[in-house]
Amino acid sequence: GNSVTQMEGPVTLSEEAFLTINCTYTATGYPSLFWYVQYPGEGLQLLLKATKADDKGSNKGFEATYRKETTSFHLEKGSVQVSDSAVYFCALSDRNDYKLSFGAGTTVTVRA
């Protein structure tokens, strides 16, 4: 079956530091890949997505590249802000059905 493994947290950074959250997946076929973000007390919001190999998703300074050869979709941001403090979820969607498979989530805290 499909599964997503992401870097365990929590991660604590200083403002303007570089952030990387690792995500690897197992899937049959060619899934779509997503990063969702959950701010405190809120639901999940789509941060970025990639639907095929070598696609790069980007939004709000975050980037992730769909790497089929390493089955990875690592999230990066070059200079984080306090407002980036949240829980980040990597997820995949199987093209053959509707189901989203989520990683366990990584809590990121950015200190001023």
Added chain:
Amino acid sequence: NAGVTQTPKFQVLKTGQSMTLQCAQDMNHEYMSWYRQDPGMGLRLIHYSVGAGITDQGEVPNGYNVSRSTTEDFPLRLLSAAPSQTSVYFCASSADRAQPQHFGDGTRLSIL
């Protein structure tokens, strides 16, 4: 600009009580789903629907029922609440299986 609306936001139940969590979307999305979020486990799919009148089980369906009589609404029923069902519940919808899912703000449910 409502999107996906979940009610209630918070609920406390006693073991054995029944309850319905409401979910409504105003985007005319065919696909809707329910997830539960537990610490360290990410989101797990409970039930999903690919259109009015069609529902199917997800990863953790036991103890929950759903129905989809209209495109807009997808209620989740707990027939006899158990402490193991204490969790945060999220409803999501999307236009089709290739599109990202839109999430509601969640219902925090405690079973005593």
